[in-house]
Amino acid sequence: MAIDCPYTGIVDYRRVALSFAQDFQDAGGSVLTNFEVKDIEMARESPSRSEDGMKYPIVIRNTKGEEVQCQYVVTCAGLYSDRISELSGCSPDPQIVPFRGDYLLLKPEKCYLVKGNIYPVPDSRFPFLGVHFTPRMDGSIWLGPNAVLAFKREGYKPFDFSARDITDVITKSGLIKLVSQNFSYGVSEMYKACFLSATVKHLQKFIPEITVRDILRGPAGVRAQALDQDGNLVDDFVFDGGDGVIGNRILHVRNAPSPAATSSLAISGMIADEVQQRFKL
DSSP states (O other), X not given: OOOOOTTOOOOOHHHHHHHHHHHHHHTTOOOOOSOOEEEEEEOSSSOEEOTTOOEEOEEEEETTSOEEEESOEEEOOGXXXXXXXXXXXXXXXXXXXXXEEEEEEEOGGGGGGOOSOBOOOOOTTSSOOOSEEEEOTTSOEEEXXXXXXXXXXXXXXXXXXXXXXXXXXXXXXXXXHHHHHSHHHHHHHHHHHHOHHHHHHHHTTTOTTXXXXXXXXXXXXXXXEEEOTTSOBOOSOEEEOOSHHHHTTEEEEEEOOSSTTTTHHHHHHHHHHHHHHHHTO
């Protein structure tokens, strides 16, 4: 049995994000890319002022020595949300554990088999949606993703590795407890990542006609999964600030669970309300 939802739609989210950026720029904002944050600190000298006399006491400096001065800061740093929080003197918890999600592609001649989004009933123990069928705007069909531990925060390939990232995951987060509590699930996901036939067997529950010959390996994404010290996957919003001069002027959006893209406008409204309340604007 299944639930039919005829109003489900798809979008090109890259174009949505670019549109958001354009709206921000039209409102007078600036978008700076390739700006890897190194320090967040209070201005050591007298803070600069805007034309209307507002002080900008916080300095955000990047790895190239460039800086931005601001009055308040809102961070939505995804895979680096814990490190950015720690840079500002706020709590590093919950820690981010990267999970890679590998997609498969349905060969073009078989795309007729999928006429809409098809999702399994998700396992309520985990915030992952399970392997599903996703039509794309270009007519292709993506199958997936799975959920396997990535050995690098931006580890989009199976053998991407960062000693610092994996050390942080093992020593600072509750990963060991998570693995011990869900060992069989983890092994199953790793097995499906290695053997296409295992994933196809799962897909055949929904479309029996699909075979291993009908699919190709596709792209991958990395999920910034927040994990507490007890090994619990955080599946709700986490807003965080801090104490002191900087902490009182910063709002960290530490976790925005799925469907964050679908709900992006509603989430932005919630963040704006939180900003007004915390900063008393």
